[in-house]
Amino acid sequence: MTSSNDPSATSVADDDTARELAQYDGHTFEQLSEYLDRDRTPANPSIDGSPECQIALKGMQRLRKAHRALLDEDVRREVEGGDGWVSSILAHISLEARAGRDIPIEHPSPAARLVVTEGAVRGILRAAGDSLPNIIVGRCGLDGDVTVPGTPITVRVDASIREGENIPATADALRQAVYAALRQHTDLTVAAVDITIRDLYAGVAAAAAPRTESSTDE
Amino acid sequence: MSDVLPSEEQLDDLIRAVPGVDELYSSAPLVAAVIATAVDAVTGRSPSAGSVEIAQGKSGLSVSVKIGIVESFAATDVCRRVHDAIAEQLDRSGTGPVDAITVTVARIG
Protein backbone atom coordinates (compact mmCIF):
# COMPACT_ATOMS: atom_id res chain seq x y z
CA MET A 1 0.00 0.00 0.00
CA THR A 2 1.26 3.39 -0.85
CA SER A 3 0.59 6.36 1.34
CA SER A 4 -1.82 7.80 -1.22
CA ASN A 5 -4.08 4.73 -0.86
CA ASP A 6 -3.83 4.84 2.88
CA PRO A 7 -5.42 8.10 3.93
CA SER A 8 -4.80 9.23 7.47
CA ALA A 9 -7.63 9.39 9.97
CA THR A 10 -7.59 13.16 9.66
CA SER A 11 -8.35 13.20 5.99
CA VAL A 12 -11.12 10.63 6.49
CA ALA A 13 -12.61 12.97 9.07
CA ASP A 14 -12.21 15.85 6.63
CA ASP A 15 -14.04 13.84 3.97
CA ASP A 16 -16.84 13.15 6.43
CA THR A 17 -17.01 16.79 7.36
CA ALA A 18 -17.16 17.86 3.74
CA ARG A 19 -19.92 15.34 3.05
CA GLU A 20 -21.87 16.49 6.10
CA LEU A 21 -21.51 20.16 5.18
CA ALA A 22 -22.96 19.38 1.79
CA GLN A 23 -25.71 17.19 3.24
CA TYR A 24 -26.85 19.52 6.01
CA ASP A 25 -26.78 22.91 4.30
CA GLY A 26 -23.40 23.94 5.65
CA HIS A 27 -23.70 22.33 9.10
CA THR A 28 -22.03 19.28 10.58
CA PHE A 29 -23.87 16.49 12.32
CA GLU A 30 -21.97 17.45 15.46
CA GLN A 31 -23.31 21.00 15.30
CA LEU A 32 -26.84 19.66 14.94
CA SER A 33 -26.36 17.28 17.81
CA GLU A 34 -25.16 20.09 20.04
CA TYR A 35 -27.98 22.33 18.84
CA LEU A 36 -30.46 19.71 20.02
CA ASP A 37 -28.74 19.48 23.40
CA ARG A 38 -28.93 23.25 23.74
CA ASP A 39 -32.71 22.93 23.31
CA ARG A 40 -32.29 24.86 20.03
CA THR A 41 -31.48 28.07 21.84
CA PRO A 42 -30.47 30.58 20.74
CA ALA A 43 -32.46 29.81 17.61
CA ASN A 44 -30.35 29.33 14.49
CA PRO A 45 -32.45 30.32 11.45
CA SER A 46 -30.06 28.58 9.08
CA ILE A 47 -30.66 25.25 10.88
CA ASP A 48 -34.34 25.84 11.55
CA GLY A 49 -34.92 26.77 7.92
CA SER A 50 -33.14 23.77 6.42
CA PRO A 51 -35.28 20.70 5.62
CA GLU A 52 -32.18 18.44 5.72
CA CYS A 53 -31.21 19.71 9.15
CA GLN A 54 -34.78 19.25 10.37
CA ILE A 55 -34.80 15.65 9.17
CA ALA A 56 -31.58 14.96 11.05
CA LEU A 57 -32.86 16.67 14.21
CA LYS A 58 -36.16 14.75 14.00
CA GLY A 59 -34.17 11.54 13.77
CA MET A 60 -32.20 12.42 16.86
CA GLN A 61 -35.40 13.21 18.72
CA ARG A 62 -36.91 9.92 17.60
CA LEU A 63 -33.85 8.22 18.95
CA ARG A 64 -34.15 10.06 22.24
CA LYS A 65 -37.81 9.07 22.49
CA ALA A 66 -37.00 5.43 21.77
CA HIS A 67 -34.28 5.53 24.39
CA ARG A 68 -36.63 7.06 26.97
CA ALA A 69 -39.12 4.27 26.26
CA LEU A 70 -36.36 1.73 26.76
CA LEU A 71 -35.36 3.43 29.97
CA ASP A 72 -38.93 3.52 31.30
CA GLU A 73 -39.20 -0.14 30.48
CA ASP A 74 -35.95 -0.91 32.31
CA VAL A 75 -36.95 1.13 35.35
CA ARG A 76 -40.39 -0.52 35.44
CA ARG A 77 -38.75 -3.94 35.30
CA GLU A 78 -36.36 -2.85 38.03
CA VAL A 79 -39.21 -1.70 40.30
CA GLU A 80 -41.07 -4.95 39.67
CA GLY A 81 -37.96 -6.84 40.70
CA GLY A 82 -38.60 -5.89 44.33
CA ASP A 83 -36.98 -3.55 46.78
CA GLY A 84 -34.77 -5.88 48.79
CA TRP A 85 -31.82 -3.66 47.91
CA VAL A 86 -33.38 -0.70 49.79
CA SER A 87 -33.00 -2.17 53.26
CA SER A 88 -29.39 -3.14 52.75
CA ILE A 89 -28.61 0.44 51.72
CA LEU A 90 -30.43 1.83 54.76
CA ALA A 91 -28.59 -0.61 57.03
CA HIS A 92 -25.35 1.11 56.00
CA ILE A 93 -26.58 4.58 56.80
CA SER A 94 -25.59 5.91 60.18
CA LEU A 95 -27.47 8.39 62.35
CA GLU A 96 -24.11 9.25 63.90
CA ALA A 97 -23.18 11.16 60.78
CA ARG A 98 -25.88 13.68 61.71
CA ALA A 99 -25.73 13.52 65.52
CA GLY A 100 -24.34 17.04 65.83
CA ARG A 101 -23.69 18.50 69.25
CA ASP A 102 -24.59 16.92 72.58
CA ILE A 103 -27.27 18.91 74.40
CA PRO A 104 -27.14 18.29 78.16
CA ILE A 105 -30.09 17.10 80.22
CA GLU A 106 -29.93 18.10 83.88
CA HIS A 107 -29.57 15.54 86.66
CA PRO A 108 -28.58 15.97 90.34
CA SER A 109 -26.03 13.13 90.28
CA PRO A 110 -22.47 14.28 89.51
CA ALA A 111 -21.83 11.02 87.67
CA ALA A 112 -24.74 11.53 85.28
CA ARG A 113 -23.84 12.53 81.71
CA LEU A 114 -27.22 12.83 80.10
CA VAL A 115 -27.59 14.28 76.64
CA VAL A 116 -29.95 14.48 73.72
CA THR A 117 -28.22 14.85 70.36
CA GLU A 118 -28.78 17.89 68.16
CA GLY A 119 -29.83 15.43 65.44
CA ALA A 120 -32.58 14.03 67.65
CA VAL A 121 -33.79 17.57 68.41
CA ARG A 122 -33.91 18.39 64.70
CA GLY A 123 -36.06 15.29 64.36
CA ILE A 124 -38.63 16.61 66.83
CA LEU A 125 -38.69 20.00 65.08
CA ARG A 126 -39.61 18.20 61.84
CA ALA A 127 -42.15 16.06 63.68
CA ALA A 128 -43.71 19.21 65.15
CA GLY A 129 -44.27 20.48 61.60
CA ASP A 130 -45.52 17.11 60.36
CA SER A 131 -48.17 17.08 63.05
CA LEU A 132 -49.73 20.20 61.52
CA PRO A 133 -51.75 20.52 58.31
CA ASN A 134 -50.72 22.77 55.39
CA ILE A 135 -47.08 23.15 56.34
CA ILE A 136 -43.91 21.17 55.59
CA VAL A 137 -40.70 21.66 57.53
CA GLY A 138 -37.44 21.55 55.58
CA ARG A 139 -34.12 22.44 57.16
CA CYS A 140 -33.85 23.44 60.79
CA GLY A 141 -31.15 24.28 63.27
CA LEU A 142 -30.21 25.57 66.69
CA ASP A 143 -28.15 28.76 66.99
CA GLY A 144 -26.23 29.35 70.20
CA ASP A 145 -24.12 27.20 72.49
CA VAL A 146 -26.49 24.35 73.18
CA THR A 147 -23.77 22.50 75.12
CA VAL A 148 -23.90 24.99 78.00
CA PRO A 149 -27.12 24.71 80.05
CA GLY A 150 -29.11 27.92 80.29
CA THR A 151 -27.65 29.56 77.18
CA PRO A 152 -30.43 31.28 75.20
CA ILE A 153 -30.94 29.46 71.92
CA THR A 154 -32.53 30.62 68.69
CA VAL A 155 -34.33 27.93 66.72
CA ARG A 156 -34.32 28.26 62.92
CA VAL A 157 -36.93 26.47 60.87
CA ASP A 158 -37.45 26.60 57.09
CA ALA A 159 -40.89 25.64 55.90
CA SER A 160 -43.23 25.56 52.93
CA ILE A 161 -46.86 26.52 53.32
CA ARG A 162 -49.71 25.38 51.16
CA GLU A 163 -50.92 27.99 48.72
CA GLY A 164 -53.96 29.91 49.94
CA GLU A 165 -53.27 29.38 53.62
CA ASN A 166 -52.84 32.29 56.00
CA ILE A 167 -49.07 32.52 56.29
CA PRO A 168 -48.73 34.28 59.69
CA ALA A 169 -51.34 32.04 61.32
CA THR A 170 -49.82 28.83 59.93
CA ALA A 171 -46.31 29.93 60.90
CA ASP A 172 -47.53 30.78 64.37
CA ALA A 173 -49.10 27.35 64.79
CA LEU A 174 -45.72 25.85 63.87
CA ARG A 175 -43.97 28.13 66.35
CA GLN A 176 -46.26 27.00 69.16
CA ALA A 177 -45.73 23.34 68.21
CA VAL A 178 -41.95 23.87 68.19
CA TYR A 179 -41.99 25.52 71.63
CA ALA A 180 -44.12 22.71 73.02
CA ALA A 181 -41.88 19.99 71.56
CA LEU A 182 -38.71 21.58 72.88
CA ARG A 183 -40.30 22.03 76.32
CA GLN A 184 -41.38 18.40 76.32
CA HIS A 185 -38.10 16.87 75.22
CA THR A 186 -35.25 19.20 76.19
CA ASP A 187 -33.96 21.54 78.92
CA LEU A 188 -33.08 24.18 76.30
CA THR A 189 -33.68 27.85 77.01
CA VAL A 190 -35.41 28.99 73.83
CA ALA A 191 -35.03 32.72 73.16
CA ALA A 192 -36.76 32.74 69.77
CA VAL A 193 -38.16 30.52 67.06
CA ASP A 194 -37.41 32.00 63.64
CA ILE A 195 -39.55 30.55 60.91
CA THR A 196 -38.72 31.26 57.27
CA ILE A 197 -41.37 30.44 54.73
CA ARG A 198 -39.27 29.50 51.72
CA ASP A 199 -42.06 28.81 49.29
CA LEU A 200 -45.69 27.96 48.78
CA TYR A 201 -46.81 24.64 47.43
CA ALA A 202 -49.90 24.00 45.38
CA GLY A 203 -52.50 21.39 46.31
CA VAL A 204 -50.50 18.24 46.62
CA ALA A 205 -47.01 18.73 47.99
CA ALA A 206 -45.40 16.86 45.09
CA ALA A 207 -46.51 19.60 42.75
CA ALA A 208 -44.73 22.27 44.80
CA ALA A 209 -43.44 24.98 42.53
CA PRO A 210 -40.18 26.62 43.53
CA ARG A 211 -41.43 30.10 44.29
CA THR A 212 -39.51 32.78 46.07
CA GLU A 213 -42.35 34.31 48.02
CA SER A 214 -40.38 34.24 51.20
CA SER A 215 -41.13 36.05 54.39
CA THR A 216 -39.18 35.86 57.56
CA ASP A 217 -41.71 36.00 60.26
CA GLU A 218 -40.41 38.04 63.16
CA MET B 1 -14.49 -6.03 92.05
CA SER B 2 -14.75 -7.03 88.46
CA ASP B 3 -16.58 -10.27 89.31
CA VAL B 4 -19.59 -8.28 90.52
CA LEU B 5 -19.90 -6.20 87.37
CA PRO B 6 -23.44 -6.36 86.03
CA SER B 7 -23.65 -8.11 82.70
CA GLU B 8 -24.38 -6.21 79.55
CA GLU B 9 -27.47 -8.34 78.97
CA GLN B 10 -28.76 -7.52 82.42
CA LEU B 11 -28.46 -3.77 81.81
CA ASP B 12 -29.82 -4.16 78.31
CA ASP B 13 -33.02 -5.75 79.63
CA LEU B 14 -33.28 -3.15 82.35
CA ILE B 15 -32.99 -0.21 79.94
CA ARG B 16 -35.44 -1.63 77.44
CA ALA B 17 -37.93 -2.02 80.29
CA VAL B 18 -37.93 1.74 80.96
CA PRO B 19 -41.20 3.14 79.56
CA GLY B 20 -40.58 5.24 76.45
CA VAL B 21 -37.40 3.45 75.33
CA ASP B 22 -38.01 1.78 72.00
CA GLU B 23 -34.47 1.20 70.85
CA LEU B 24 -31.04 0.62 72.23
CA TYR B 25 -28.31 1.46 69.74
CA SER B 26 -24.96 -0.23 69.62
CA SER B 27 -22.64 1.98 71.62
CA ALA B 28 -19.58 0.49 70.00
CA PRO B 29 -18.54 2.48 66.90
CA LEU B 30 -21.65 2.28 64.83
CA VAL B 31 -21.42 0.52 61.53
CA ALA B 32 -25.09 1.10 61.05
CA ALA B 33 -27.75 2.84 63.02
CA VAL B 34 -30.89 1.00 62.34
CA ILE B 35 -34.18 2.68 61.59
CA ALA B 36 -36.49 -0.26 61.27
CA THR B 37 -36.69 -3.69 62.85
CA ALA B 38 -36.83 -5.12 59.33
CA VAL B 39 -33.28 -3.97 58.87
CA ASP B 40 -32.18 -5.95 61.88
CA ALA B 41 -33.29 -9.05 60.06
CA VAL B 42 -31.36 -8.04 56.96
CA THR B 43 -28.12 -7.30 58.75
CA GLY B 44 -28.59 -10.42 60.81
CA ARG B 45 -27.44 -8.44 63.79
CA SER B 46 -28.91 -9.13 67.16
CA PRO B 47 -30.45 -5.81 68.20
CA SER B 48 -28.86 -6.06 71.63
CA ALA B 49 -25.31 -6.85 70.50
CA GLY B 50 -22.88 -4.47 72.14
CA SER B 51 -25.63 -2.10 73.17
CA VAL B 52 -24.19 -1.22 76.57
CA GLU B 53 -20.60 -0.15 77.00
CA ILE B 54 -19.16 -0.95 80.42
CA ALA B 55 -15.64 0.08 81.35
CA GLN B 56 -13.72 -0.06 84.60
CA GLY B 57 -11.47 2.96 84.95
CA LYS B 58 -9.16 4.23 87.71
CA SER B 59 -11.81 6.47 89.24
CA GLY B 60 -14.59 3.94 88.94
CA LEU B 61 -17.00 2.27 86.63
CA SER B 62 -18.41 3.95 83.56
CA VAL B 63 -21.46 2.86 81.65
CA SER B 64 -22.56 4.29 78.34
CA VAL B 65 -25.77 3.74 76.38
CA LYS B 66 -27.47 5.28 73.41
CA ILE B 67 -31.25 5.14 73.12
CA GLY B 68 -34.14 5.94 70.85
CA ILE B 69 -37.39 6.95 72.48
CA VAL B 70 -41.09 7.08 71.68
CA GLU B 71 -42.33 10.55 70.72
CA SER B 72 -45.20 10.60 73.20
CA PHE B 73 -42.78 10.47 76.13
CA ALA B 74 -40.56 13.29 77.31
CA ALA B 75 -36.96 12.67 76.28
CA THR B 76 -35.61 14.34 79.42
CA ASP B 77 -37.70 12.13 81.73
CA VAL B 78 -36.93 8.92 79.89
CA CYS B 79 -33.24 9.78 79.82
CA ARG B 80 -33.21 10.41 83.58
CA ARG B 81 -35.14 7.23 84.29
CA VAL B 82 -32.69 5.20 82.22
CA HIS B 83 -29.87 6.75 84.21
CA ASP B 84 -31.62 6.01 87.49
CA ALA B 85 -32.33 2.41 86.51
CA ILE B 86 -28.65 1.87 85.68
CA ALA B 87 -27.50 3.65 88.86
CA GLU B 88 -29.81 1.55 91.04
CA GLN B 89 -28.66 -1.66 89.43
CA LEU B 90 -25.00 -0.74 89.92
CA ASP B 91 -25.74 0.15 93.51
CA ARG B 92 -27.51 -3.16 94.11
CA SER B 93 -24.63 -5.08 92.56
CA GLY B 94 -22.14 -3.32 94.82
CA THR B 95 -19.78 -2.48 92.02
CA GLY B 96 -18.01 0.26 93.95
CA PRO B 97 -17.51 3.84 92.84
CA VAL B 98 -19.28 4.96 89.68
CA ASP B 99 -17.39 7.47 87.57
CA ALA B 100 -19.94 8.15 84.87
CA ILE B 101 -23.26 7.00 83.53
CA THR B 102 -23.70 8.36 80.03
CA VAL B 103 -27.13 8.22 78.44
CA THR B 104 -27.48 9.65 74.93
CA VAL B 105 -30.88 10.17 73.34
CA ALA B 106 -30.05 9.68 69.66
CA ARG B 107 -33.58 9.65 68.26
CA ILE B 108 -37.02 10.74 69.37
CA GLY B 109 -40.05 9.29 67.59
Next chain:
Amino acid sequence: MTTTPTRAPLASPLESFPDQTLADRAADGDMRAFEVLVRRYGPLMRVYASRVLGSNDEMDDVVQEAFITAWQQLPTLENGAAVKSWLMRIVSRKSIDRVRARRRHVDIDLTDAAAPEHESPHRLVEAESQTEELTRVLATLPEDQRRCWMLRELAECSYGEIAEQLELPVSTIRGLLARARKTLLHEMEEWR
Protein backbone atom coordinates in the same frame (compact mmCIF):
# COMPACT_ATOMS: atom_id res chain seq x y z
CA MET C 1 -55.82 32.79 45.41
CA THR C 2 -57.82 29.83 44.22
CA THR C 3 -59.46 27.43 46.60
CA THR C 4 -57.29 24.38 47.06
CA PRO C 5 -58.72 20.87 47.07
CA THR C 6 -58.23 18.79 50.19
CA ARG C 7 -55.00 16.85 50.17
CA ALA C 8 -55.38 13.29 48.97
CA PRO C 9 -54.65 10.70 51.64
CA LEU C 10 -51.21 9.14 51.21
CA ALA C 11 -49.42 6.18 52.75
CA SER C 12 -46.68 8.48 53.95
CA PRO C 13 -46.89 12.21 53.35
CA LEU C 14 -43.13 12.20 52.77
CA GLU C 15 -43.66 10.32 49.52
CA SER C 16 -45.41 13.35 48.05
CA PHE C 17 -42.73 15.83 49.13
CA PRO C 18 -40.66 17.56 46.45
CA ASP C 19 -36.99 16.66 46.02
CA GLN C 20 -35.88 19.90 47.62
CA THR C 21 -37.67 19.17 50.90
CA LEU C 22 -36.54 15.55 50.99
CA ALA C 23 -32.92 16.52 50.29
CA ASP C 24 -33.02 19.26 52.95
CA ARG C 25 -34.50 16.94 55.52
CA ALA C 26 -32.11 14.11 54.69
CA ALA C 27 -29.23 16.58 55.01
CA ASP C 28 -30.49 17.30 58.52
CA GLY C 29 -30.55 13.59 59.36
CA ASP C 30 -34.07 12.53 58.36
CA MET C 31 -33.59 8.89 57.38
CA ARG C 32 -37.20 8.51 56.33
CA ALA C 33 -36.79 11.35 53.85
CA PHE C 34 -33.59 9.70 52.62
CA GLU C 35 -35.43 6.42 52.20
CA VAL C 36 -38.01 8.16 49.99
CA LEU C 37 -35.14 9.45 47.81
CA VAL C 38 -33.62 5.97 47.68
CA ARG C 39 -36.93 4.55 46.50
CA ARG C 40 -37.57 7.44 44.10
CA TYR C 41 -34.23 7.37 42.27
CA GLY C 42 -32.68 4.01 43.23
CA PRO C 43 -34.32 2.09 40.35
CA LEU C 44 -33.01 4.57 37.76
CA MET C 45 -29.57 4.47 39.35
CA ARG C 46 -29.60 0.67 39.25
CA VAL C 47 -30.54 0.67 35.58
CA TYR C 48 -27.78 3.18 34.90
CA ALA C 49 -25.15 1.22 36.83
CA SER C 50 -26.04 -2.05 35.13
CA ARG C 51 -25.77 -0.41 31.70
CA VAL C 52 -22.41 1.21 32.41
CA LEU C 53 -21.01 -1.88 34.10
CA GLY C 54 -22.42 -4.14 31.42
CA SER C 55 -23.78 -6.55 34.00
CA ASN C 56 -25.84 -6.80 37.16
CA ASP C 57 -23.05 -8.42 39.17
CA GLU C 58 -21.68 -5.28 40.72
CA MET C 59 -24.79 -3.15 40.46
CA ASP C 60 -25.89 -3.65 44.08
CA ASP C 61 -22.46 -2.69 45.39
CA VAL C 62 -22.11 0.36 43.18
CA VAL C 63 -25.57 1.73 43.96
CA GLN C 64 -25.09 1.06 47.66
CA GLU C 65 -21.74 2.86 47.63
CA ALA C 66 -23.37 5.74 45.77
CA PHE C 67 -26.11 6.14 48.38
CA ILE C 68 -23.67 5.88 51.28
CA THR C 69 -21.61 8.66 49.70
CA ALA C 70 -24.79 10.64 49.08
CA TRP C 71 -25.83 10.33 52.73
CA GLN C 72 -22.42 11.54 53.86
CA GLN C 73 -22.25 14.42 51.42
CA LEU C 74 -25.87 15.58 51.39
CA PRO C 75 -25.16 18.44 53.82
CA THR C 76 -22.83 19.88 51.16
CA LEU C 77 -25.50 19.84 48.43
CA GLU C 78 -26.50 23.46 47.99
CA ASN C 79 -29.55 23.07 45.81
CA GLY C 80 -31.71 20.25 47.08
CA ALA C 81 -33.95 20.52 44.03
CA ALA C 82 -31.03 19.22 41.94
CA VAL C 83 -30.72 16.04 44.00
CA LYS C 84 -31.64 13.74 41.09
CA SER C 85 -28.81 14.82 38.81
CA TRP C 86 -26.49 14.96 41.82
CA LEU C 87 -27.30 11.31 42.61
CA MET C 88 -26.85 10.35 38.96
CA ARG C 89 -23.41 11.96 38.92
CA ILE C 90 -22.42 10.05 42.05
CA VAL C 91 -23.57 6.68 40.72
CA SER C 92 -21.94 7.46 37.42
CA ARG C 93 -18.61 8.22 39.06
CA LYS C 94 -18.82 5.05 41.18
CA SER C 95 -19.64 2.98 38.10
CA ILE C 96 -16.79 4.42 36.09
CA ASP C 97 -14.36 3.93 38.99
CA ARG C 98 -15.46 0.31 39.13
CA VAL C 99 -14.94 -0.20 35.42
CA ARG C 100 -11.47 1.38 35.64
CA ALA C 101 -10.50 -0.80 38.60
CA ARG C 102 -11.74 -3.87 36.78
CA ARG C 103 -9.70 -2.96 33.73
CA ARG C 104 -6.57 -2.64 35.84
CA HIS C 105 -7.08 -6.23 37.02
CA VAL C 106 -8.22 -7.93 33.86
CA ASP C 107 -7.25 -6.45 30.55
CA ILE C 108 -10.33 -7.24 28.56
CA ASP C 109 -12.39 -5.33 26.07
CA LEU C 110 -15.34 -4.14 28.06
CA THR C 111 -17.45 -3.62 25.00
CA ASP C 112 -17.71 -7.40 24.70
CA ALA C 113 -18.69 -7.75 28.33
CA ALA C 114 -21.50 -5.30 27.80
CA ALA C 115 -23.83 -7.70 26.05
CA PRO C 116 -27.50 -6.98 26.65
CA GLU C 117 -29.09 -8.99 29.40
CA HIS C 118 -32.67 -9.51 28.54
CA GLU C 119 -32.28 -10.53 24.94
CA SER C 120 -35.18 -12.67 24.02
CA PRO C 121 -34.63 -15.44 21.43
CA HIS C 122 -37.82 -14.62 19.58
CA ARG C 123 -39.35 -11.34 18.60
CA LEU C 124 -42.35 -10.30 20.64
CA VAL C 125 -44.54 -7.34 19.84
CA GLU C 126 -43.01 -4.68 17.65
CA ALA C 127 -42.51 -2.10 20.41
CA GLU C 128 -40.67 -4.59 22.56
CA SER C 129 -38.42 -5.72 19.74
CA GLN C 130 -37.54 -2.10 19.07
CA THR C 131 -36.40 -1.47 22.61
CA GLU C 132 -34.51 -4.76 22.55
CA GLU C 133 -32.88 -3.80 19.31
CA LEU C 134 -31.88 -0.45 20.76
CA THR C 135 -30.46 -2.24 23.79
CA ARG C 136 -28.39 -4.41 21.46
CA VAL C 137 -27.18 -1.49 19.38
CA LEU C 138 -26.30 0.52 22.48
CA ALA C 139 -24.19 -2.35 23.70
CA THR C 140 -22.21 -2.39 20.46
CA LEU C 141 -21.25 1.26 20.74
CA PRO C 142 -17.63 1.92 21.58
CA GLU C 143 -17.22 2.26 25.32
CA ASP C 144 -16.47 6.00 25.42
CA GLN C 145 -19.40 6.83 23.13
CA ARG C 146 -21.77 4.68 25.14
CA ARG C 147 -20.72 6.28 28.40
CA CYS C 148 -21.15 9.78 26.96
CA TRP C 149 -24.56 8.82 25.66
CA MET C 150 -25.65 7.38 29.03
CA LEU C 151 -24.42 10.43 30.91
CA ARG C 152 -26.26 12.72 28.55
CA GLU C 153 -29.50 10.83 27.96
CA LEU C 154 -29.87 8.91 31.20
CA ALA C 155 -28.13 11.05 33.79
CA GLU C 156 -29.06 14.24 31.92
CA CYS C 157 -25.63 15.73 32.57
CA SER C 158 -24.42 18.87 30.81
CA TYR C 159 -21.48 18.64 28.39
CA GLY C 160 -19.30 20.22 31.07
CA GLU C 161 -20.34 17.66 33.67
CA ILE C 162 -19.68 14.78 31.29
CA ALA C 163 -16.25 16.21 30.45
CA GLU C 164 -15.42 16.47 34.14
CA GLN C 165 -16.44 12.90 34.86
CA LEU C 166 -14.74 11.29 31.90
CA GLU C 167 -11.71 13.55 32.25
CA LEU C 168 -11.94 14.62 28.62
CA PRO C 169 -12.20 18.04 26.96
CA VAL C 170 -15.69 19.34 26.17
CA SER C 171 -14.86 19.32 22.44
CA THR C 172 -14.20 15.57 22.65
CA ILE C 173 -17.50 15.03 24.46
CA ARG C 174 -19.33 16.94 21.72
CA GLY C 175 -17.72 14.71 19.10
CA LEU C 176 -18.35 11.47 20.98
CA LEU C 177 -22.01 12.31 21.48
CA ALA C 178 -22.48 13.20 17.85
CA ARG C 179 -20.84 9.95 16.77
CA ALA C 180 -22.96 7.92 19.20
CA ARG C 181 -26.09 9.54 17.81
CA LYS C 182 -24.97 8.98 14.25
CA THR C 183 -24.29 5.29 14.80
CA LEU C 184 -27.52 4.72 16.69
CA LEU C 185 -29.54 6.59 14.07
CA HIS C 186 -27.90 4.64 11.29
CA GLU C 187 -28.80 1.37 13.01
CA MET C 188 -32.34 2.58 13.64
CA GLU C 189 -32.85 3.34 9.98
CA GLU C 190 -31.80 -0.22 9.20
CA TRP C 191 -34.58 -1.82 11.17
CA ARG C 192 -37.12 0.69 10.14
